[in-house]
Amino acid sequence: MDPLSALRELTIRGELDKIVRVNDEFRFGNDYIFPCSVETAYRSKQGNLYTLETLFYYVKNHHIKHTEYLQNARIQKIPSVTLPDRKPLLEYLQGKVSSNDAIEFVVPQNPKFGGDMVSMDIEEYRPEDPGLAGFRENGNGEEGEEKFGVKGTENVDYISMIKAIERPLKDRETLLQCRNRDFHSVLVAATRREEERQRIESQQRKDGLVAKSRIMGSDDRGYGDDIGYDATQKPKMNFKGSKIGEGVPIILVPSASQTLITIYNVKEFLEDGVYIPTDVKVKQMKGAKPDCITVQKKFSRDRVVTAYEVRDKPSALKAEDWDRVVAVFVLGKEWQFKDWPFKDHVEIFNKIIGFFMRFEDDSVESAKMVKQWNVKIISISKNKRHQDRAAALEVWDRLEEFVRSRSHS
Template structure:
């Protein structure tokens, strides 16, 4: 039996725990033994044949998120299954589909004559056993070779899709602009409505209330919260854990991805602004924030919308900020300092002198990231509520 078929058989039977690695070999119970680097018949969309080592590691860790799976595989120096191959490969190994175009069968299938058993006869010419049924269709499929695969059909030579990319990018930017405006309008309306309810103003008094709102203590700037989407500042330096590259995954999904890994995945220029949403549930957005890393680009009125900053722990981060010192900064803006839990105490020596919240995460236990992200959201929400009552 070939390695791919053996792995599929053990996966379907739920006996993956019987597959063990001994030296440079995988032992499938007492049934089979294959080299770890043996190529299987499953071909990646990128064109290479997956090794048995790659497939065994993937099928035993398929429940992990793709980013976490890649990080663990890298620590063990095991080649990974690409994201696009994950689902069809798993469905095949689990027996949910019988076959797939990705399987490249080796041209060593027996011929019909070779595989037909010889019927044993006695001297009196009577048949002793009935011959087994021969699966001729499987034998034919074993020697078939496709003229074109899915990737070859999708290839469009001498065609440039740059204009398609440009138009799609423009549509996405326009969508984000409209969503940002809608969130801004929604926040303003919500704040005004909450102010109306707190003062017991009836619906008949709404017009008078709206006229006097900007002259009273409902004025958003006087309550230290400016109209518009709140802003969170992050350092532009790579030596900090949270940057504009990975802040969205951390705050929205509760997953920390190192900046260098995220930069390679993005394969493009650094964004000037990222929208991060706090979600009450998977499909319900509670609040939205703009994340920026260039304080020098902020206008004077933009500073009224700044509610939080991830600090680098260096004095020069706050150069040219419109505040006189750290005391004023962290009275008006909540500060967060992200660190690995096993870092030395000296790394946080400076920030411990500031009024900032130190958030620790693990270097390897990615399932703990969500708790750290929730702590950031909770601290931020408490700070905004306290600031709105100033």
């Protein structure tokens, strides 16, 4: 029996207390043993298969508030069930519905017998079963005359009979799992190397452009006009004149968790064109929040693009840093701009381009405030990740157009 069906069976019978965790395994009484991290056949609306550990923890704690459940699961370091999945998942596990679209059972077929491969545990095998009568040795160590209800031993395909009662223990997904292995340190090291590489390349481009401009005697020429902001271009005016300050341009993102784009997931969205929920990235990074990250437009291979700094603490910016701020992802709340060095949001969005990220099926009320501002609303799908790239490209196109206009004003 697969882990999802086994969990559903005990949930319906009200016997969840029979499930005991021993190290990295769940023992279902004396019937089944499954790894805690084994993926079940229930796929979340975000696209991933829930593990047995996640489903068992949820069904044991479904009665508490979702926010409290998320907090407890985070403390226990157990991946959580998302809010949209809660109700349909619980109805299935409790037997209120027989199935739903999120379930993807993969049942191997036996070509010889033409039916589903039977899942059977050791305890399910009984020599007294009518179909298995006589499948045992006699006192002389020889096989009995009747095998699987067939008289005699000739012309009996025992291999096929054995295969018919085999239970698959691994599939192509679980084979790739590495129990008791944590690759977080590998991810962190790779991320640091990539950021260091980008920093070096950015500095090399800067040095090269400076040298070229000196040779040509054109210090005031903007070589980056067709590719975005050039960090070597001399600022002629301060922020009052809308010129970009000297240094790498800055993009501000909210530090609040209720926004779609944060400092945790902005790099994947802008560089790779893929939206990853913040809570997923927080788990991957184990809460290691960076103060500043660097992003570049990677969609074009035939031209060099300029790096941007992304920050989420406006209060930490110095006066000269504000001259470098070119974009902001907004929450849709006035308090986000408290203590900003501007008169009002009208002045802010005249000098800084604003973006508001939302799910395309969210309530119109969520964008009611920002529709009064000079910001661009970017919509993405909750489930269709292949559409993220177009949204990211729209952000880049509008940002680069805005930076060019500011550089020439």
